[in-house]
Amino acid sequence: MATNIAFDEIDLGDEIGPSDKMITTNQVFEFVKILESKIEASRFTDSEFAKNEGLNEPIVPGALTTAVMAQFISNWATNLKIKTLDVIFRHMVPHNTTLKLIGIFTDKFTEDGSDQLQCDVFLQDENEVKLVIGKATIIVTKN
């Protein structure tokens, strides 16, 4: 994990990553089990179920994808706190494939004494197709 970053060190256009990430079937099962004691067949957990819904294969739950994108941003430095995160799902995210995360700072400002950054974040597949796009507002804490 990184160390603290100073607000003044960040410029518009600076990038986070790219960082490779794979979300495995085991991770999806762990995620589903947070609220469900038994894993039921669903588009997230079962190939046949997914095919019956017109999908090629089981997909990663949107909430898990969002969590991974938030983690990518907030773990870039130890003093970042995600204030808002907007995401748009453009394509399904499959299990067990290499994904690429990229962030680009698009704005920086101070509001009510709080130093904040805006960052576009993308989750791409191996062919650089953007599967999920997001925009985060991040608070840079001073400690």
Next chain:
Amino acid sequence: MSTEEEIKYDKSLLNKESYIGEFNITKEMIDSFCKSTEETNPLFTNEEHGGIIAPPTLCNIFMSKVTRPDIKIEFGDGTFFAGQALDNINPIKPGDKLTVNTRLKEVFAKTGRSGKMVFEVWETKFANQDGLITTLVRESFVHRKRS
């Protein structure tokens, strides 16, 4: 561009809060969330760091439990999930009891290359046992004509 007046739906639901339920936040829940995302940030994983808090998108796991009233939109023949936005307002900690309410925030139309689309936006509010809002989640659904 169409105006809201042209969209037919049950306008009595606009801004009317519906109670969804209560969710208890446990350390085990946060641990499982962190395990599934391979989280290592000590803020979320290490109690000796000053007491853990939940990762910023934890509330998202409860969104699958949110059932919304049918607003009876008279438009299109297909509905798709368009996206979501999370606002983190106050931290969530183990032992918190979150009360969840949802409301229809807005309905509006846009016309794009593929024709007219109607957006339905819901805002779900998570508040803790002290009445503090922890998280707001806005979800957008788009109605469109397939052909």
